[in-house]
Amino acid sequence: MQLDRARVTIRPRSPWEALDLGCRLAARHRRLLALAWLALTVPVFSLISLLCWNAPTLALLLFWWGKPLYERLALHILAQALFDHPPSIGQALRAWPGLLRRQWLASLTWRRASLMRSFDLPVTQLEGQAGRARQQRLGLLHREDGRAARWLTVVGAYVETCLVLGAVSLLLLMVPRSAGDSWHWAQWLLGPPIPGRLWLQHLANAFYVLVLAVWGPIYVACGFTLYLNRRTHLEAWDIELVLRALCQRLAPLVVLGLLLAFMLTPPPALAADAAPAEQPRVSVSTAHQAIEALLQRPPFENIETRARWHWRRGDPSPAPAAAPAPHAAANPSEGLARAAEILLWAALAGCLAWLGWHHRLRARQWAARLARRRTPPHQALPPLFAQDLAPERLPMDVAGHAEQLWASDPRQALALLYRGLLSRLVHDYKLPLRAADTEAQVLAKVAALQLRGLDDFSQKLTWHWQAIAYGHRVPPAGTCEALCRGWRRLFPLQGASQ
Amino acid sequence: MLATGPHPPPVDTLMLVETPEGIDLPLRPAGLVPRALAFTVDLAIRGVVLLLLALLLHPQGDMGVGALLLAIFLVNGWYMVLFEVLHQGRTPGKQLLGLRVVLDDGTPIGWSASLLRNLLRAADMLPLGYALGITSSLLHPAFKRVGDLAAGTLVVYQDAPPPVLRWPEVAPAPAPFALAASEQRALLELVQRQANLAPARVEELAALLAPALGVPAQQAMARINGIARAWVGPA
Known part of the structure; x- marks a missing residue:
């Protein structure tokens, strides 16, 4: 494993933070994950629904039961994307049957109810552990992060329910009241199923497929990052990263040091001498150039492009367009436009004048009322x-x-x-x-x-x-x-x- | 170190807030799972309080019912706001989960921001059971729900109190080469965490530096302990 190629920042985190990292990781590859997930689940769902058309609840149950199988696809994509370029949808789908071969029966039967499904999946799928070795490995991993993994599944169950019911009730809220009480969302949610509305049940199931295409990959990614985080803690990946980089930096020095150690000189002093020799001498002009180049880069040179609405008149930029005025006057359409402009302004002035004439009586009343208001009230007797x-x-x-x-x-x-x-x-x-x-x-x-x-x-x-x-x-x-x-x-x- | 090439910067949850002095303060925004759990704890606390009040007040007749309705309004409307403003951004649920609410720039939350973010819970609840809030928090890079977006607030993890450090009792030794700050930190981390790592793994990590230190792989860790001891001093 080449840690320095990881596309996430590796540092020891709390279990909750590891879950958040999974959220961000899934968001980075959101499109790919959702499309691949849909490409797999939509055919499966359609098939199940057609087979169980008269029992929508059974269809939903069967589809839900197969979740561990779909999750393997998401983990495959995420694991590839972590160190390498993510696969295309076609590549991922072609790899999927091969992923199922390992322990598919166990994940569909006695491990189906496990609350730590997404946390355990990398051990099964990526490490390929089985049997007793797997148990020991899981015992070690669960010791710290098991609690977060369990809560992830519990919250995930709530998220799925809430989003599906929310989507269906939003749809039913849009149905007008005139359609009858049987369309009321509370009726659908709490009442017994209405026999003639099988398709509505199947529609709700389809909403579940859509919601799962968003939440399923996030759930897998959270379990995956939780697993990575636990291993970061157990194996000090963050330290290994720095130490490897340090080794690479010191590699030429080590050769030199060995050479000099061979000549029986104390290594510490030599290393101290060798360090400055490594640095090239910098002339004033090259330093200036380097500084200038640095000043042109983002933190210093910060160019922002903003688009906003503003009045054309106040803008100085049309000024050059106005400069060739005599040339523009020769243009007949320009003159026509000018005439239309004058006509329009005249029409506006006429409108205002007509309004004033029409309302002159009211204006006079207003003036009288204002004048009366100006005289002090206490002088006037009733x-x-x-x-x-x-x-x-x-x-x-x-x-x-x-x-x-x-x-x-x-x-x-x-x-x-x-x-x-x-x-x-x-x-x-x-x-x-x-x-x-x-x-x-x-x-x-x-x-x-x-x-x-x-x-x-x-x-x-x-x-x-x-x-x-x-x-x-x-x-x-x-x-x-x-x-x-x-x-x-x-x-x-x-x-x-x- | 600039991220060059076709790769985007590595995924991380940190939000950096730059102070006027040019220091980047890292904030760690909290995501859906701990926040949902904190809310559940708060909901349960409110439920228990209101249930006790109902048992106490309901037999008192109409006046008791009136007082109960007032209490429901006060508890539901002000529980979050009062705790957030007067208790360093922490409701009991958030405190249990190690969370607190701050403004986007990391400063403490005030009355207006807290009122706004809690009033907008009504929007986040739509259409059912916080569906909008969940969606928003799953999609936003800082896990904000609609109320947080409107009020400019952020739910972050509280920093844990720094752990008590113990250093191995060995003779100090000088580092044979110059080290950058991050490299020094990594070596000190290794010394601190060696007790929690498998012994074979510690040896493996230390062996990476053995050639540079000029010692056999088995003695590399002892040497690193000595170097760390020299950096930390006699304390």
Whole structure:
């Protein structure tokens, strides 16, 4: 065995890592392994299915039972590919009958249930061990990695089941509900088999063949790398690799050393002298050249080609194409294209203009709404309230009207006075009153103006208004005169003041 | 050593992460089998916890059932995330199998990455029993499932604590020729592992160096032990 030609990195690994290496090894030769596997299993499966058309479960069982035989093909390909070029599909298939000759009965009968099948296969097939020697060999190999080999088979059984059931349920999920409940995937999975659907069972079996073409080689490769890893541990393959390379490097030195040892000189010192003599002298210019060559190689010179979409306009590369413009203008198709471009742009502008005209009313509404939003909200009074307090709605001579009303209806008189006061507060003093303000809140705002006369009058009027409005207590006589006097003092009539 | 010729580089599972200092840190991504087993352990732990809670809470009436539903949500939704973020990327199952979750560059996993990779379990489960996750992990070079791809995370093997080294009690001897670092390491490995190898195999390996050492094949191993002793020093 020439370890230095191995196509995998040889180093001692944990059993789990050895399984992962098998995964990668199978992935390296994925196409070859799957095609060879299919070329072998599809005819076998077709034959079994035709023979057992009425018993799909039996067909699946028979096909499944033959797995150890198919696995020998995968191991043959993997073992060849490990040290050499992998065989072609035809070569592998031609070699297959020869591979079966050895212990095929045992692998199909009492060893069929073994959980370490793929781990043991290399011992049978590649080492050709049999009988007692095989038992001893397996005992040695199982001591460390048996556990991982067993779990590999258990997980593999789950993977096969899961992928097959997943593929079938994915197919059934695509069947529309209108096809009936008997097509529901849960029905197929959990319910009893439906007699008229034999072909569906055979289809599920075919899915198993496909899944096995992916998983089968991986399973074999994992067992194979586990076996290689165990032997790496047992026989220190990694050390052997380095030592052999070292021997090759030292070979000329050894001859020299032997020669000098013959001349009775202590070997260590000589070897130390000999080592530098081995190295050729390097001139400055050749060193520069070597450095330059090194700098051109991947870790330093790293050229990546990336393809992506971008706008043509922003690209400087069409610039040279634009340079021979006069020549292009002479081209009639160029002019046609230019005209079409202008037409298209004009059509776009026309569309935009028509849209603007069509929606001008809506645009105006928008503008109005925006303008309204800009005015601060607290200055606007609610419409009803504003109407009540509008100066036009009130008589010119509020006090005179109140005096006239007082005789017949004191309540109306006080209401008029109070409304008049609020109107004056809103319009003359610009107090920000809201419809929700209570009398006390209005008073507080008046007090904030710090106008003594207005404050006193407002308090008195509010008190009397509240007494008659809520308490139905008629104010004492003389109140009217006092209030009207106060009103006239605060808000003299326009004509009288002049 | 450049891989020349028609052969692609040898198959390996290592992922090298280069630090700004130009040092390659090797990460060892974990494949389907140990991860599936770790998940099974976690599933079993969650199942037992929820079963105990159900036995405790179910007889308490509607309120107990409500609390049980909350507990199911918390255990199923947060078990993985909390353990991964607060326990160095290890759930109990992963710890048992010697695995941990890290980001693609080997740094510890954070809340967002852990939430994302565990939320996307819903996608990995499709259509049945993690079928998509299994397929993805079998095909990806770093064995990532969809959640790992989206969150930029990697499940790696934890580094085992370094073993206690024992060196043979022999007189030190000088190496008669210059050795590269990898060659020195191989000789030290041979000295360390000679107890686990068959004696005939040790002699065979040592005999490879016998001509270069200038000793008969039977004494080569003793000589190598001496050289290793000289490198390691008196400790």
